[in-house]
Amino acid sequence: MNKLEIKKLTKTFGKKNANSNITFTLENGVYGLLGPNGAGKTTLMKQIVTLTKPTSGEIIYNGQSIYEKEDEYRNIIGYLPQEFGAYKNFTAKQFLKYVAALKGIDKNKASQKIDELLNLVGLYEVRNKAVGKFSGGMKRRVGIAQVLLNDPKIVVLDEPTAGLDPQERSRFRNLIADISKEKIIILSTHIISDIEAVARETIMIKNGSVIIKGNHKDILTGMKGKVYKITTDKENEVIDIQRDYKVVNLQRGADITELRVVSDKMPLYASAQSIEPRFEDVYMFYFDLENTKEV
């Protein structure tokens, strides 16, 4: 069993707190990290993968500070950064061989593992093609393959499905589900449906602090009585609702318009009725619409 403890983690850049007093514990499974741009997700992940050190607080893996034996700790990490690129002139296989060398994997073992992973991500046929000629989705798949090279115990994926088409996203979700056994997988994304599909728990971050951590069932239970459907046939009422409430969804029919809103209190409209919350409602309830790129 792997256990990663984040204790009172604070990271400041000048006067700005990118992470503020973050505390939680992760065990095997997929964790969705959700939050708007600038919430502090990437900073948190960078600390978990030792790219940057916390200003205060600690990160403990299986009872030992990760900074005590950094090289050993890095040996069990798999990291896919938000901006993942590879050397354009390297073939997919050559690039993975290079990453294997970085990860200190024996040449013979690496060669076998690379073939296995190229098969897993569906790139075996194009293994000898230059990465520079790959599409965005294919490059992302190379990124996922490099994450898994060292059979990591902690996998950190920063926006892994950004730019992928629906088919590739689905393929990626399945892949994450397949590898999630005996691993801690931290998945940061704006795409709520990705988290909904694969994450065991969701951690929501706002202004550098964790505001919610829990499984979907508990989070959705907490949202009961906060999601409403309002129907109206008056255009000026639609405008008023949009101004006064966070509108998750707006559906225009021939005569009437149906709005899905999140609110602490029952909206003061006769047609308002409480409905079952969905995960996107949770995001909308805590964050603003402009930060939700896709749902």
Add this chain to the structure above:
Amino acid sequence: MIQWELKKIFKAKTGIIVIVIFILLCGSMVFIKPELETQKSHRNEQYELIKDTRKAEVIAQGKLDAKIGTIKEMANSKEKDDFSKGIKEISTKKLKAMEDTTYKDVSFWKVFDYRATNAFMAFCMVIILIIVCCNIYTDEIISTVENLMLTSKNKNRALYSKLGLGILIPTVLYGFYLGIQFVITAVQYGMPINGKLQAIRIIDNPILVRDAYTIIQFIAIKIIIMILILVTLGVIASLFSFITTSSIASTSGFLIFIITPKLLTWVKVLPGNVRMVLENINFINLLFSFQGFAGSYYGNVKFFGMNFDLINLCLELLGVTILAGITMSIVSLKKY
């Protein structure tokens, strides 16, 4: 990891550019040579080339006699200043070490010496170092592989191999260059002979040679100093790559490092002794007027009431620059 670093360079366009520059450099040297001891020419007032048509041996013997005559004159000098006394002492030493005074074929060494430390070679090497070393880390940022490297088990090996390349690339490339020039010169002028004779036989101004070096000793000293200069530049170029985030910033920093000491030599408010050191240690002069620096004697310079041999002081400063460059690189790599 060094193998992988080399692979990255040679798989990228920069690798091809470096190879092309290197081939052009080595190839062009076939046509570049100094005036041999057996040749003599000058231009008259109408700028016409007048060639000495006497027999080669006669011309060469005449030149050698003239050199020995100048050294004798210096050895008998009555001047009392420190510099003249130093030259007198060295000249006496050279005369004592003189085996015989008849001309012997030293064409290979004359040409090889000229090609080994040629200004065009130095220029090409600087271009290669800019292309390779100034981008050695910034390329990782641009290709966004930086984060993968920094979160890997072999992070430190990968980073230090980059610093290692900053030392290896100039040394190995220069080594290759010397090997190629040795072969080309041997094909053109015959196998090297008479290398144990005095170095003044291949030098146009024999007075400033700082000791009674043999030809081989003299060329070896020059090669070692040239390696020292190129390694210093390789390390400094790598350092700028480590501490900047773009190719332009790294290259600019490196060029400023090369040019600034030369510009300082024109700042009249600086003390004369400082300017004298800067005049010799600045990389523009080191690279492009190398023949007048390596193995030469320019007297002493005074600092804090103490006398220092000017060229030795400059060499020590060069050594300090390398050590400082390596230390600063290690410090900046530790911050990653």
